Amino acid sequence: MSQPVPPKTLVKILTTMVCTLPHEYGLFWDDDGTMPWKEFYWALQEDPRLRFVRESTLKEMALLGHPLPFVLDGSRLRRIADAWPIAPYPEVEPPDRLFAGIRPRHLAVVRDEGLRALHRSYIPLWARRDTAERMGRRRTAQPVVLEIRAREAYAAGVLFYRAGEDFFLTKAVDAAYVVLPLTALEEGPEKEVAVRPSHRHRASVPSKDEVRADFGSFRVEAQHLQGLFAHRGLQGPRPKASSGEKSAKKGGWKEGARKERRKREV
Known part of the structure; x- marks a missing residue:
């Protein structure tokens, strides 16, 4: 510990x-x-x-x-400005290639619009692919690493700033300068399709209002039981004898018990 x-x-x-x-x-x-x-x-x-x-x-x-x-x-x-002054990041010419790690769900947006700084002032970029992948794992378990043609973007007017060794910042990169990995392009549509069948399956389940009250193969009626108890027939319930009536059998079980005791005494 x-x-x-x-x-x-x-x-x-x-x-x-x-x-x-x-x-x-x-x-x-x-x-x-x-x-x-x-x-x-x-x-x-x-x-x-x-x-x-x-x-x-x-x-x-x-x-x-x-x-x-x-x-x-x-x-x-x-x-706190008085405790630690804020220094602006210097503008620099970037290396030929830079890398960024993003969430897989953002891949379609980057493909259409490029990289944009939405909730931050800058987009973080790294000169090493493994560093970009490690930083991307802070946000998702399997980040998608993008390759940026930084030198070409810089020649087209995109500004880059140095935040540290092998660490650069920029505000936006057009989609024309972003190289998407082939594996991400191939797996992207399959992942979307793999999710859809579960939605269709849930939609096919009937609601409670659609389920019939007699749901099943058939309803059991009285005529289906004919022949099962032929000796009884389809009689109604037997009437319950009143408490005051005696059994038609003379003596009952008590008389039988007396006879057995007499035999043992002989």
Whole structure:
């Protein structure tokens, strides 16, 4: 079992991850000085020693007198400008190829519209395919790795920024410069078709209103029982004898028991 991290040590580790070397952990800040908490949380989960860190942990650090250079503002982290100044990312000429890992469900949108920064200021791109795949696993178990013809996109006017070594940012990449993997193009339609039969099967199940009250092969009527009990016939229920009437058999079982005792006494 790992030892708990002292508060002062934890402050140093979190500051390094978020402010000093965020690119080493695949993190970057938006232009407004914020970062989604969930992306920081995903980075924390890759280190077993830091998996205990939650939103409440950041608040506890401040209450214990160990302030961080950022605060939790709703669902985002916000840098404190006085504690850690915000420096803009420098514009650079990218390498010939860059890579990005996305969810498989986003593949159709990227094929039609390219890569777009929707909820962030930039799109993260990496110079190494394996790094892009590892970062993509933070969002999905089986990411689709896209290849970006970055040099051609840059020549066409797309701006790229350096966030760290082998780590680049951009705001958008047109679909013409995105190379989709052949395996993803082949498997995409099959996955969609594989899901549809279950929907058709559920739709074919009749509702309660459609089920007949006499559901089955046939209804059992009185005439179907004729011949099964021929000695009884189709008589109604036998009338119950009144409590005051005696059995037609003389003596009954008590008389038989007396006779057996007399035989034993002889």
